[in-house]
Amino acid sequence: MGYVAVKGGSSAIEESIKRLQYQRIKAKKKIDVEVIQGTLRGLIDKIMSESSLYARELAALAIKQAEGNPEEATFILRAYRSTLPRKYYSQVVDTEDMRIERRISAALKDIPGGQILGASYDYRHRLLDFELYEEKIEDLEKLLQEFEAEGWSNSEEEASGAKQKTSEHSYTKVPKVISFLRAEGLLPPVKIDDSEPDDITRKSIEFPTRRSARLQTLTRGEAGAVTALGYAAIRGYGMVHPTVGELRVGYLPIHIDYPLQEGNEEDAVYIGEIEVTEVESLIPQVIEKEKGRKEIEFTVGYGLCYGQNETKAIAMSILDSCLAKKDLLSPTAVHDEEFVLLHIDAVEASGFISHLKLPHYVTFQSELDSLRKTKKKEENHESI
Amino acid sequence: MQRKRRTTILVKGSMELARTLAEEILERYQVQIIQEPQQGLVMVKMRDQSQHTLFYIGEVLITECKVQIEDTIGLGIIQEQNPQKAYYLAIIDSAYNANLFETKAWEELLIREEKKNQELEEQERLQILKTKVDFTTMSL
Numbered sequence: 373m374g375y376v377a378v379k380g381g382s383s384a385i386e387e388s389i390k391r392l393q394y395q396r397i398k399a400k401k402k403i404d405v406e407v408i409q410g411t412l413r414g415l416i417d418k419i420m421s422e423s424s425l426y427a428r429e430l431a432a433l434a435i436k437q438a439e440g441n442p443e444e445a446t447f448i449l450r451a452y453r454s455t456l457p458r459k460y461y462s463q464v465v466d467t468e469d470m471r472i473e474r475r476i477s478a479a480l481k482d483i484p485g486g487q488i489l490g491a492s493y494d495y496r497h498r499l500l501d502f503e504l505y506e507e508k509i510e511d512l513e514k515l516l517q518e519f520e521a522e523g524w525s526n527s528e529e530e531a532s533g534a535k536q537k538t539s540e541h542s543y544t545k546v547p548k549v550i551s552f553l554r555a556e557g558l559l560p561p562v563k564i565d566d567s568e569p570d571d572i573t574r575k576s577i578e579f580p581t582r583r584s585a586r587l588q589t590l591t592r593g594e595a596g597a598v599t600a601l602g603y604a605a606i607r608g609y610g611m612v613h614p615t616v617g618e619l620r621v622g623y624l625p626i627h628i629d630y631p632l633q634e635g636n637e638e639d640a641v642y643i644g645e646i647e648v649t650e651v652e653s654l655i656p657q658v659i660e661k662e663k664g665r666k667e668i669e670f671t672v673g674y675g676l677c678y679g680q681n682e683t684k685a686i687a688m689s690i691l692d693s694c695l696a697k698k699d700l701l702s703p704t705a706v707h708d709e710e711f712v713l714l715h716i717d718a719v720e721a722s723g724f725i726s727h728l729k730l731p732h733y734v735t736f737q738s739e740l741d742s743l744r745k746t747k748k749k750e751e752n753h754e755s756i
Numbered sequence: 757m758q759r760k761r762r763t764t765i766l767v768k769g770s771m772e773l774a775r776t777l778a779e780e781i782l783e784r785y786q787v788q789i790i791q792e793p794q795q796g797l798v799m800v801k802m803r804d805q806s807q808h809t810l811f812y813i814g815e816v817l818i819t820e821c822k823v824q825i826e827d828t829i830g831l832g833i834i835q836e837q838n839p840q841k842a843y844y845l846a847i848i849d850s851a852y853n854a855n856l857f858e859t860k861a862w863e864e865l866l867i868r869e870e871k872k873n874q875e876l877e878e879q880e881r882l883q884i885l886k887t888k889v890d891f892t893t894m895s896l
Binding site: 420421423424425426427428429430453456457458459460461462463464465466467471472473474481482486487488489490491519520522548550562563564565566567568569571573583584585587588591592625626627628630631632633635637638639640641642643644645646648650652672673674676677678692 | 758759760761763764767795796797798799800801802803804805806807808809810811812813814815816817818820829831833834835836837853877879883884885887888889891
């Protein structure tokens with residue numbers, strides 16, 4: 373059976389697109405991109421991370437266009453990204469330079485620089501706040517004034533005390549938990565590796581992967597997919613039992629080399645900053661030493677993604693660790709890099725599943741023909 | 757003042773300062789736009805803290821503009837969609853590249869803006885420091 377070209381859908385498709393537009397506006401309510409950008413921080417962070425494009429305003433626009441559907445918003449933003457020229461590569465960004473907003477450790481209570489809770493849902497009850505129905509701009513302005521007054525000018529004494537505290541323990545430069553564990557010899561030392569990273573947006577991923585390709589794929593993975601696989605790994609489908617050594621949320625400065633002239637480090641161009649979540653998970657593993665002696669050693673799983681996406685960053689660190697284990701006797705799916713890396717991408721996964729909605733009339737007809745033939749044969753057989 | 761410090765001050769700082777400096781040049785010199793402000797991407801290269809290898813976290817949206825004053829080209833780059841500021845930054849960069857005398861007087865303004873930026877960050881820092889945990893051991 374050959375392919376048969378059919379037509380007749382164009383006008384229905386046009387009406388369907390109109391219907392979609394109608395659905396978006398039928399409530400006669402309008403939401404400005406500025407309002408989305410100022411209020412839907414969590415969704416914007418998710419979309420930017422999965423789109424692999426740090427652009428807050430465009431993410432807000434994509435959310436508006438997609439009526440808040442994250443899978444559609446990510447698709448739109450990725451598509452737009454593909455139309456833009458890549459002009460530069462940044463200088464290497466080191467998270468030691470992070471301007472910290474939040475920094476906690478589940479492994480150690482007392483860490484240099486301290487535990488800074490920042491802004492988090494972790495310490496709140498998950499109860500619906502019905503007062504938000506009545507929220508007014510004037511209320512917000514009043515609250516903001518209170519925050520500002522508390523933070524700086526309310527008490528000179530308190531401010532100068534805090535200033536001193538800041539300069540003593542400038543938390544923007546606090547040592548990383550893994551750095552002092554390394555300094556104590558509790559983690560194996562690592563050397564700086566400046567090999568050029570793979571770029572999966574320029575060259576399709578190849579197996580076995582290099583670490584750079586794994587991390588790039590994980591960081592742009594769909595949060596739910598990455599979390600689900602990370603969860604499976606610690607529930608028994610993976611050989612990892614992590615403790616969060618350190619979780620940081622904060623801003624990183626981005627610099628590029630000045631393209632018009634050769635120059636030194638101080639000639640770089642500052643273009644802005646990105647907010648990221650970073651996680652180092654400590655994973656114990658038993659190492660066999662000489663004469664059958666066994667020893668526990670810690671490895672570090674790494675998670676880093678755009679925005680405040682803490683669950684995703686932790687799950688990424690778990691999967692990073694799972695994929696680094698190469699010589700397991702009975703590896704499960706979460707240790708299989710093809711399984712993990714090829715199924716967590718939001719656009720690829722949703723695109724493939726969505727294609728099932730497209731007409732499969734010919735292939736399905738052929739399946740029906742086979743079924744009819746089989747049925748007929750069975751009937752003939754029974755009648756003999 | 758070198759470019760890294762200067763661009764940090766101007767990108768973090770107010771539009772007002774960038775406009776003031778750029779307009780000073782526009783009033784006295786012929787500024788030719790070589791490249792209108794246009795969007796582009798910067799790929800961000802990260803150092804992974806676990807193995808100290810490099811990887812790409814993703815791209816950042818930028819607006820870029822190029823101008824020329826006399827024979828000297830200047831470049832303005834800023835994160836997100838910000839064509840006006842990219843244009844002003846390009847003029848300021850070109851003025852520094854051409855070593856125009858006006859730039860000598862800018863030092864003080866830039867240092868004042870830097871102080872303002874630092875104070876804002878300090879204010880934010882003090883707010884965040886309030887969420888620092890002060891562990892005390894409970895007596896049983």
